[in-house]
Amino acid sequence: MNRGVEIRDLRKKFALVRWQGFRRCVKHVTAVDGITLDVPAGQCVAFIGPNGAGKSTTIKILTGILHPSSGEVKVLGFTPWSERRKLAQHVGAVFGQRSQLWYHLPPNDTFELIARIYGLERGLYQQTRDALVDRFALGPLMDTPVRKLSLGQRMRAEVAASLLHRPKVLFLDEPTIGLDAIARQELRDLVREWNAREGITVFLTSHDAGDIEHVAGRVVVINHGRVVVDGPVAEVRRRYVSTRILRAQFQDPPRAVDVPGCVMRSQSAYEWVMEIDVTVTPVQEAIARLVEAGPIADIAVEDPPLERVITRIYREHAP
């Protein structure tokens, strides 16, 4: 099997040294506590968890920045911490709050520099750059100093820059932070498209449920340094929240009906939005009750927002 990332029983402990007067106190903090994970090449994984869960530490171990306390990791067949330079040729990273673009220069200059840093063959570099400029709509921005670009434009350039050396694994750390709704959606589409087109493995870390929903096919939730949930996004959503949203529009004002396990979220003269607990009342039964309320013009069954699923997972796995 062609594996992108293999992690076996990964552990990382930090020693925090504090001085109490002249006494040296060492406290050991476990950031990663036995993570085992396989990510096949080409998969797009959302790696999420509350602050301090250990996701950032894990990503830094995967990129070779940190040495683990124990465990095995192979990224594209390389051991990250001992083969950091070799691995760096094949991985890209976008840190939403840390730019790699030169602020006073146009993106073109950063692209040229990246081509030199990665030792890209000239023809291949130009071909990749043209493809990225075209797809990320960077044409008119390539000669504009980065300081004059909007945050959305800058992030597009940032992601394109990290794809320039055709990495096989891309780490995205909060890539949409601070972006407006349109820019966020644009960026998500681009990442998803590039993942499908180039078959790159994407590791996404984000607190934005929209990023996870639109970009990743699989979600791995970690808390206290351990994997607490791992599965396809849709499955995780269903597994963790037993409610569905029922949105019903009536032809005439509806009569009041009693649906057990149902909470009315919003109500107008012709429309009800209800959240039903399917373990109390199955969806079919709830719809049957609504039909009794009045003639239905339209009805929709929706999954609850991913945001709520994530909150529930975090709460369930809280200390």
Add this chain to the structure above:
Amino acid sequence: MRTGWLKSVSKYSWIGYTAARSEWAYSAANVSRIIFMATVLYVFMRLWSVVYEGAGVERLGGLTEKQMLWYLVATESIIMSMPRLWYEVDHEVRTGAVAVQLIRPLSYIGAHFGRSTGERLVRFAINLVMGSLIATLFAGPIAFSLSGLAMFAMVLPMAFIIDFFGAMLVGLCAFWLESTQGIALIYSRLMMLLGGLMVPLEVYPDSVQPILRALPFAAILNAPGRMLVAPTFALFVQCLGLQALCLVVYGFGVFALHRYALRRVFVNGG
């Protein structure tokens, strides 16, 4: 093997080239630096003028008043061309931005050296040109010999490299300290006082001169300053010897500290 070496030189040179272009593009900082430098030079020119007049001598520390001003041009150009490297390293370590550097096929020290050198060369060139104009305008030109300029051109890059290593040593302390600002402040003040920024070491009392000449600060400021205005072959050999020693000691310190520091990387955030 050779190709690998050439590729490395090429990538770090390109970092330097990009840094130089970026520095050139940031014209507001250049203008403010020129204004500051012009003010400093003017004030010290007046000050030295009073000192020479008061002492009633033609030479101080072996330099005429004109040479003294040109010495200041050299030392001020050097000190004001140094990017705030320690601050950048400190900031990268504390914010976790060091991750952006470490994730690339680059040496952390090498990348900073390329960047710092590129920025410095632009700043130094601007400083030297503007300083020379001011000195020519207010004091007049001095006679430069070709051999003197050649010696200056050899001592100067060594001074830049030693200065880079010194600033890097201060910056790398961020892996152990919460802020390196205090150390940086002390280091820069020691450099100004003991390196011969405004007062050449030859003006100091004879008893302290041997000590000051043996310090790395002299290799960064006094050595190139003297080489520009009053070069002698004996002094050149002496300066080069001191610089070579500083280069080895500082260089070893930086690489050892960096190696040890990488094991202490705690990257927060995200």
